[in-house]
Amino acid sequence: MKYFFLTDGWTVGRVWASDGLWNEIAWRRLPDIQRLNLKLVTENEKLWLYRVEEIVLTVEVKPIAPLPNAIASVTLKRLIDAQQVIERLSAAEANCQINNLQLLVE
Numbered sequence: 849m850k851y852f853f854l855t856d857g858w859t860v861g862r863v864w865a866s867d868g869l870w871n872e873i874a875w876r877r878l879p880d881i882q883r884l885n886l887k888l889v890t891e892n893e894k895l896w897l898y899r900v901e902e903i904v905l906t907v908e909v910k911p912i913a914p915l916p917n918a919i920a921s922v923t924l925k926r927l928i929d930a931q932q933v934i935e936r937l938s939a940a941e942a943n944c945q946i947n948n949l950q951l952l953v954e
Contacts, residue, residue: 849899850927853936854883854909856894861908861921863900870904879904888940900927 854860863870863879870879880901888895900907910921928936 849902850904850929851900851933852898852907852924852927853888853895854898856896857912858909859912860898861910863904863908864906865903866905881907886937888937890940897933 882899884897886897907924
């Protein structure tokens with residue numbers, strides 16, 4: 849599995865696999881992308897942890913309600929593995945007392 853963090857108010861758009869843009873007809877299904885019940889909260893920003901299947905290489909994310917003259921979408925090309933998730937969560941927990949960062953599990 850691969851993972852990424854996504855801020856509240858953003859959603860997943862297009863998805864790419866090794867053979868290009870995800871094709872629901874060829875794969876006969878949507879890509880397996882799930883928001884997990886784990887988030888980091890920093891300075892009023894919620895970062896949700898998402899899990900994607902291994903075949904996924906790139907994920908486009910975009911705001912749910914785009915603002916005029918704002919970023920329309922971002923392409924995530926460096927999805928992280930489970931070890932990197934643990935490292936980021938551990939770092940967040942370690943900085944909790946210093947930076948008033950909260951690690952929340954819902």
